Amino acid sequence: VRGLLAPAVVILAVFAAALGSLFRLSVLEFVPGSLQTGGLTFANFRAVLAPQYLEAIRDTVVLSGATTALTLVGAYPVAYALARTPSRGVRSALLVLTLAPFFTGAIVRTYAWVLVLGNTVISWPLPMLFTERGVLVGLVHFSMPTMILILAAALSHIDPAYERAAASLGARPARVFWRVTLPLSMPGVVSGSLIVFAWTLSAFPTPELLGGGKVKMIANVVKDLALDSFNWPGAAAFAILTFALTLGLLAGLGRLAAGRAR
Amino acid sequence: VIRRLVVLALVAFMTLPTAVVIAVSFNPTAILSFPPAGLSLHWYVNVLTYPQFQRAAVNSLVVTGFAVVIALPVGTLAALGLERGPGRGRELWAALLLSPVVVPGVAAGLGFLILAAALGLLRSRVVLIAAHVALVLPFVLRSVWVSVRNLDPTVERAAASLGASPWRVFRRVTLPLLRPGLFAAVLFAIVVSINEFVVSLFISTRVTEILPVAMFTYVVNYTDPTIAALSTLFIAVTFAAVWLADRYLELGRLFLHHR
Numbered sequence A: 001v002r003g004l005l006a007p008a009v010v011i012l013a014v015f016a017a018a019l020g021s022l023f024r025l026s027v028l029e030f031v032p033g034s035l036q037t038g039g040l041t042f043a044n045f046r047a048v049l050a051p052q053y054l055e056a057i058r059d060t061v062v063l064s065g066a067t068t069a070l071t072l073v074g075a076y077p078v079a080y081a082l083a084r085t086p087s088r089g090v091r092s093a094l095l096v097l098t099l100a101p102f103f104t105g106a107i108v109r110t111y112a113w114v115l116v117l118g119n120t121v122i123s124w125p126l127p128m129l130f131t132e133r134g135v136l137v138g139l140v141h142f143s144m145p146t147m148i149l150i151l152a153a154a155l156s157h158i159d160p161a162y163e164r165a166a167a168s169l170g171a172r173p174a175r176v177f178w179r180v181t182l183p184l185s186m187p188g189v190v191s192g193s194l195i196v197f198a199w200t201l202s203a204f205p206t207p208e209l210l211g212g213g214k215v216k217m218i219a220n221v222v223k224d225l226a227l228d229s230f231n232w233p234g235a236a237a238f239a240i241l242t243f244a245l246t247l248g249l250l251a252g253l254g255r256l257a258a259g260r261a262r
Numbered sequence B: 001v002i003r004r005l006v007v008l009a010l011v012a013f014m015t016l017p018t019a020v021v022i023a024v025s026f027n028p029t030a031i032l033s034f035p036p037a038g039l040s041l042h043w044y045v046n047v048l049t050y051p052q053f054q055r056a057a058v059n060s061l062v063v064t065g066f067a068v069v070i071a072l073p074v075g076t077l078a079a080l081g082l083e084r085g086p087g088r089g090r091e092l093w094a095a096l097l098l099s100p101v102v103v104p105g106v107a108a109g110l111g112f113l114i115l116a117a118a119l120g121l122l123r124s125r126v127v128l129i130a131a132h133v134a135l136v137l138p139f140v141l142r143s144v145w146v147s148v149r150n151l152d153p154t155v156e157r158a159a160a161s162l163g164a165s166p167w168r169v170f171r172r173v174t175l176p177l178l179r180p181g182l183f184a185a186v187l188f189a190i191v192v193s194i195n196e197f198v199v200s201l202f203i204s205t206r207v208t209e210i211l212p213v214a215m216f217t218y219v220v221n222y223t224d225p226t227i228a229a230l231s232t233l234f235i236a237v238t239f240a241a242v243w244l245a246d247r248y249l250e251l252g253r254l255f256l257h258h259r
Helices: A002-026 A043-047 A051-084 A088-103 A106-117 A132-156 A160-168 A173-184 A186-201 A205-211 A218-228 A232-261 B002-025 B042-049 B051-084 B090-102 B105-119 B126-149 B153-161 B166-177 B179-195 B198-203 B211-221 B226-249 B251-255
Strands: A028-030 A037-040
Touching: A002 A028, A002 A232, A002 B051, A002 B090, A002 B105, A002 B126, A028 A043, A028 A232, A043 A232, A051 A088, A051 A132, A051 A186, A051 A218, A051 B002, A088 A132, A088 B002, A088 B226, A106 A132, A106 A205, A106 B002, A106 B179, A106 B211, A106 B226, A132 A186, A132 A205, A132 B002, A160 A173, A173 A186, A186 A232, A205 A218, A205 B211, A218 A232, A218 B105, A218 B198, A232 B090, A232 B105, B002 B226, B042 B051, B042 B226, B051 B090, B051 B126, B051 B179, B051 B211, B090 B126, B105 B126, B105 B198, B126 B179, B126 B198, B153 B166, B166 B179, B179 B226, B198 B211, B211 B226
Parallel strands: none
Antiparallel strands: A028 A037
């Protein structure tokens, strides 16, 4: 019966081959002006530490952290409404409205923010397009559906009787939230935050279009190096850095989940 | 009441960009203005007559078509193999087969670009299709697996004991019972593939590029509302798909737990 996996394993092998060639190139010497490579070297990984790249890495981490925090605060009320509404119509409407942007592609969504942030509809008191503020708004919008779904799933597992019990014992709504609902929903909060943070670390279309070349995250540096400077080995080293960061975070998530299951 | 207002404001934040895109797409002038000065289908005509979009639309259909046609049977077999196979190692195989989802797009895209260059396939669609199959497969596997898990093997055994050949059991019993999972798999696969951008950007040329890549190039170079019109068409199709899925699959049941 395991043989049924064979075709899927072939496709996985092609994917692994692509990642393998990425790793191979990252340790080969870059010959400027050519796609040929020289001998073994770690220079590509040392180059990552150049000041302008360190700035991109710092911006990436700061923007990802801010995105995670804002998304969490914004997604919680919607997720709560989604998990607790008694009406099937409201639930469907909320699901379709929050999920539809999830299904519209990155380009459509980002272009929409170019219009909104570009002073055509609303006159912003501060410049938004091509600034980190604008990129942040786009990233939060991008992460909301994922966070809403994860939080709603976690909240729908909590028996409302706990909240009613706390309220009937005299706890005010705010106290019920902080002492009962929030602690019980922590698994969703933690996994949602880690997933959003990991995804934002490798965000590409949002900073590319809303940053307009002035705000660079790691993925934008990879694209510049690979497609504009044709420095594939250097780009490969950067891509592996993103990959390692993402894997590290997801491994942390896996350990947390395993710890809870025990 | 305050809680309801907060939820409404957040839903407005989620839908604001979509609303603006739709409004701008009917704008008669090239300079973006809001509210629009009138109604015009000019940008829709532009979308349909711009040669690069026509070419990209054909490429999108070809790439997504191949990706779905290849990934659906492969993913279905893998789901059956995982669920019916021995329990030992199942978790590991599942994790491996689902792993492409966690690889950042730029890493996968650059990897496929380097691989394509090494194989001399930079100008061909083969690598683009292979990449789409790999990216779509985890979604297919996951959707079908849910249905396989809910399928009671005794029904199949009953058919077999009544004399049906294995192929007939598969055609007449297994496949019909898997239909909801297969439908969800096709929907996910189409949505993921038709919107895939980052990996495709790395491995396509002007000749092979798919719609999202062509749209990206257009947005970078021009500022007129043509992309708003094309985006509106995308949004309309997506909303219809999500609405249909909610109607027939009750999306809520996929994501929420109900007592």
